[in-house]
C-alpha cells in the first residue's frame with residue numbers, strides 16, 4: 001500500500017546513504033555515453049542504455065520513433081488500485097561541447113570538491129562522498145541527473161516494500177537541446193500513450209537561493225531580422241555626410257522606438273494579448289527569497305534595467321537586441337556611409353501572446369515610423385521610390401508561452417509534499433524566464449505541466465565544465481520517493 005511521503009523520503013535517504021557508490025557508478029556510466037542529438041549512433045546507445053535501466057525496474061519500455069529523429073524513451077509502470085497517472089519528462093540529449101575549453105573531458109565523468117571556477121580539486125570516485133562535491137560531465141545537470149535520481153528512488157522504495165500511489169509514465173526526449181524539431185510530430189503520433197493527469201517536467205536548475213523550486217510555466221520564444229538601407233553603394237562620409245541617409249543611425253533610432261531603457265515595449269498593441277498575473281501568482285513571487293542583489297554582484301552590472309525584482313521582470317514580454325551589424329570598428333573602420341544595417345531581435349512571449357499577432361503589430365509599428373516594409377531585398381525601383389525601406393526576416397519559427405494555473409489541485413499536492421520535506425520554504429514561481437515548447441504538450445496531449453528542476457543553479461548547463469552538486473542528486477531521490485508515494 002502507498003506509504004506516507006515522509007516515511008518514503010526517510011527510507012530513500014537511508015537506502016541512498018548505503019548505496020552512494022552504486023548510484024554514482026551508475027550515473028558515471030550514463031554520462032560516459034556522448035549524447036549530442038545529431039550523433040545518431042551514440043544518441044541511440046543512450047536510449048538503449050536507458051531502456052536497459054528501466055526494464056528491470058518494472059517498466060514496459062518502448063522507443064518511440066518519428067521520422068528522422070532520435071528515439072524518445074517511453075516507459076510505463078502501472079500501480080494496482082491507482083487512479084491517476086503521473087508523467088515524468090526528462091531529456092537525455094545534451095548540448096554540443098567544445099572539449100578544449102573543459103578542465104576535464106566532457107564525456108569522462110570527473111569528481112571535484114568544488115566548482116572549477118573556485119579551484120575545485122579532482123577527488124576519487126569513491127565513497128564516502130561529501131555532498132558538496134560535484135560530478136563534472138556533459139549533461140550531469142542538464143538533464144541526466146533526474147534519470148538516475150528516479151531509478152534510485154524506485155530502488156529504495158522497492159527495498160523498503162513501498163508501493164507507488166500513482167501510475168507512472170516516463171517520456172525521455174532525445175533532441176531537446178536541438179530545439180525539439182520532431183516533438184509535435186512525436187506527441188501527435190503517440191498521443192494515446194502520453195495521456196496523464198500531470199506532466200512533471202524535470203529539467204533546468206533549482207532556485208538561485210539553492211531552495212527547491214516548482215515552476216508553473218515558461219515564456220514563449222520568437223525573433224526576427226531587421227535591415228534598413230542607405231545608399232546603394234558605400235559613400236564617402238566627407239562628400240555625402242549629412243546628405244545621404246545613414247542606415248546605422250536609422251536602425252538604432254528605429255530600435256529605440258521599440259523598447260525603452262527599462263525594457264518596456266513601446267510598440268503599440270504588443271501587450272494586447274497579455275494576461276496579467278493573478279493574485280496567487282503575485283503572492284508567490286512576493287514570497288520567494290530575493291536574489292537580485294546577489295545577481296547584480298555576480299554579473300557586474302551596477303543595477304538592473306528596471307527597479308523590479310527579476311521574478312517580476314520575466315512576467316513581462318521582452319524584446320532583446322541579439323546583435324547588430326554594419327560597417328566596422330577599430331582599425332577596420334572607414335569613413336564611409338554604409339549601404340545597410342541589420343539587427344537581430346529576440347522576443348520572449350508571455351501568455352497569451354501569439355507569434356502571428358506580434359508579427360502584425362511589429363510590421364505596423366515599422367510602417368508607422370515611415371518605412372516601406374518588404375520581405376525580399378528591395379528592388380532598384382523600390383529603393384529609388386522610397387526614402388525608408390525595412391526588410392523584415394520572419395524565417396525563425398516561434399512558439400507561445402505556457403503557464404499552468406497556480407491553483408491546479410495536483411500542483412498544490414506536489415507543492416505540499418515538497419514543502420514537508422524541507423525546513424526551507426519551497427519556492428514557487430509562475431514562470432521561468434527561459435523558453436521550452438511546453439505549449440505543445442498542452443495543445444496536443446492536453447495535460448497540465450509543472451516544472452520540477454533538479455540541478456544546482458550553478459551547474460554550468462550548456463557551457464564548459466557542466467556539473468551536478470551531489471546534494472542535489474541526493475535531495476532529488478527523496479523528492480521522487482515522496483511524490484511517487486504521496487500523490
Ligand SMILES: [Zn+2]
Pocket residue numbers: 091142143176203204
Ligand atoms: Zn535541459
